[in-house]
Amino acid sequence: YKFGQPEITYYLASGHYSYLGRLFFPSLGMGNSRAIHFMLAALPTVGIWCAALGVSVMAFNLNGFNFQHSILDSQGHVIRTSADILNRANLGIQAMHSPNVHHFPLIIAGGEATPVSLDSAAVSTASS
Structure with a gap:
């Protein structure tokens, strides 16, 4: 990489598109780098939210909703x-x-x- 070069050195989407396209099926392969960066940021965030929700459910002993009470x-x-x-x-x-x-x-x-x-x-x- 040279400072100020207009083209990208490594195209992140090419590796993800070909790998995920062959591993699962082609619609999962992300064609642009914005989608890849979004997923790389969103998936851990959602995972942390789900883990926090699971910890709070276990901490407060919430077994589920009970709609049996009149x-x-x-x-x-x-x-x-x-x-x-x-x-x-x-x-x-x-x-x-x-x-x-x-x-x-x-x-x-x-x-x-x-x-x-x-x-x-x-x-x-x-x-x-």
């Missing part, structure tokens, strides 16, 4: 939402996949009665 009012009564209906349906699907399928009605009947739709619940409570 919404309660000030007296502790359940406010029925569509999520309650979906959770009840998921219990039915899980019961059908259990090895004791002949206990299916007992598992479903173990809790309190849940209306199938929110509209019918409003009609039944309004009429009584």
